[in-house]
Amino acid sequence: MVSCLESEVGFDDSSLKRIFTDQEEVLEDIRGFWENEIPYRSTIEWSDATRVPIDYEGFRAKLKELRCQTPEDRRRHEAYRLSKRIMESAPTFKARALPHVCSYLPEDARVDSLVRTAYFIPP
Numbered sequence: 001m002v003s004c005l006e007s008e009v010g011f012d013d014s015s016l017k018r019i020f021t022d023q024e025e026v027l028e029d030i031r032g033f034w035e036n037e038i039p040y041r042s043t044i045e046w047s048d049a050t051r052v053p054i055d056y057e058g059f060r061a062k063l064k065e066l067r068c069q070t071p072e073d074r075r076r077h078e079a080y081r082l083s084k085r086i087m088e089s090a091p092t093f094k095a096r097a098l099p100h101v102c103s104y105l106p107e108d109a110r111v112d113s114l115v116r117t118a119y120f121i122p123p
Contacts, residue, residue, distance in 0.1 A: 004102035
């Protein structure tokens with residue numbers, strides 16, 4: 001029998017890292033970035049369903065601001081540091097939070113998931 005505690009919970013910060021390390025590449029094709037990066041593609045789907053427009057120009061402006069910063073300053077950015085802390089806490093999350101979540105579910109339930117960090121998605 002499969003146990004809920006055997007669920008696979010992963011974390012992926014690749015989209016956020018691209019924003020903080022490859023601004024030029026993202027700026028070359030912002031629409032492509034939004035269509036190919038899963039957290040952003042999910043936002044497009046949400047936008048289509050709710051009819052709340054995505055501010056691509058605001059996103060472009062944020063990337064241009066980042067581009068003007070030094071790599072050290074970008075690594076000190078609040079969102080970058082938060083994402084890093086999330087990634088570092090992944091093992092603790094699985095050890096502490098997963099048992100808590102599973103305590104509310106049938107023993108054989110699976111909660112396999114992948115948490116993806118993103119930034120500059122306007123409300």
